[in-house]
Amino acid sequence: MTDSGFNTLAMIGYGWETEEFYRNWFNSDHITKDDIKEFIGPTHHNGIIETKYADFFLNFFKTTLLYDKEYIQRIKKHYRMVKNLQKKKRLLLRR
Numbered sequence: 001m002t003d004s005g006f007n008t009l010a011m012i013g014y015g016w017e018t019e020e021f022y023r024n025w026f027n028s029d030h031i032t033k034d035d036i037k038e039f040i041g042p043t044h045h046n047g048i049i050e051t052k053y054a055d056f057f058l059n060f061f062k063t064t065l066l067y068d069k070e071y072i073q074r075i076k077k078h079y080r081m082v083k084n085l086q087k088k089k090r091l092l093l094r095r
Helices: 017-025 033-037 056-061 069-094
Strands: 012-015 041-044
Touching: 012 033, 012 056, 033 041
Parallel strands: none
Antiparallel strands: 012 041
């Protein structure tokens, strides 16, 4: 979320995969269920400076946007588009 001056007001992570997916993604025997819970659903990004608005936006996401199925599908589609573009760039760089 940014203000009209494009200053970051909040960064919200949204993990929609299963616990098993994140356990495999971390590829570690030392990852705990509590660690994985930080990646499932809407969350603040740990280690990122948040403003006084961060909790407001996270709550808005949880109570409003999360229930908008079309919005969630757009997030997932955008994520796939970015990942596909990254993959194409990596393939081009290997040539």
